[in-house]
Amino acid sequence: MGFFDRLAQLLGLKKKEANVLVVGLDNCGKTTIINQLKPADAQNTHDIVPTVGFNVEKLKNKSLQFTIFDMSGQGRYRNLWEHYYKECHGIIFVIDSADKLRMVVAKDELDVLLQHQDIRNRRIPVLFFANKMDLRDAVSSVKCSSLMGLLTIRDKPWHICASNALTGEGLHEGVEWLTDQIKDLVIGKK
Numbered sequence: 001m002g003f004f005d006r007l008a009q010l011l012g013l014k015k016k017e018a019n020v021l022v023v024g025l026d027n028c029g030k031t032t033i034i035n036q037l038k039p040a041d042a043q044n045t046h047d048i049v050p051t052v053g054f055n056v057e058k059l060k061n062k063s064l065q066f067t068i069f070d071m072s073g074q075g076r077y078r079n080l081w082e083h084y085y086k087e088c089h090g091i092i093f094v095i096d097s098a099d100k101l102r103m104v105v106a107k108d109e110l111d112v113l114l115q116h117q118d119i120r121n122r123r124i125p126v127l128f129f130a131n132k133m134d135l136r137d138a139v140s141s142v143k144c145s146s147l148m149g150l151l152t153i154r155d156k157p158w159h160i161c162a163s164n165a166l167t168g169e170g171l172h173e174g175v176e177w178l179t180d181q182i183k184d185l186v187i188g189k190k
């Protein structure tokens with residue numbers, strides 16, 4: 001059973017809704033990752049288009065919602081996506097591990113996100129994908145953690161996985177972790 005099915009089933013049982021934000025700079029692989037995570041029968045439907053700043057994907061059963069933001073473009077859409085911070089139960093932060101130059105920008109965006117008033121004081125789980133691990137210039141997930149300053153995050157559970165969104169490699173491990181974290185948050189404590 002995939003991430004969607006498993007989490008949706010758990011949430012469905014409790015009539016809860018979970019919101020997951022999928023964020024990162026443009027072109028880092030957000031859309032490709034979400035497509036991989038969708039149930040097999042929905043994977044080849046073209047209902048997710050490349051993200052232009054902002055894209056909300058709501059699953060049919062309505063218990064699980066993915067909202068995808070591009071954190072690029074001088075924050076043109078920032079006001080729109082900040083609206084979703086209050087309601088989110090988990091964050092997937094996608095990093096292009098082969099684009100060391102823009103990792104500095106990704107780090108700045110991460111810092112702004114983590115300091116936001118609606119995120120700062122909450123123990124929201126953050127899953128990082130060091131994506132595009134298949135590319136020759138890709139840095140390891142350990143190196144990625146250090147470039148992104150992840151070791152300084154102490155008030156939120158976080159986890160990083162190297163991934164290849166084209167093949168799906170690494171995605172499973174990451175979403176297993178996120179599922180467990182959200183399960184505790186949404187079902188365990190609310």
Ligand code: G3D
Nearest residue numbers: 026027028029030031032050051131132164165166
């Ligand atoms: P975005 O939604 O974050 O903007 P996309 O990014 O999912 O649209 O991906 C941007 C490009 O990167 C796409 O290529 C996609 O196929 C590619 N990509 C995504 N993940 C990986 C990966 O893990 N490895 C490699 N090698 N490429 C990846 P195109 O050519 O369609 O623009």
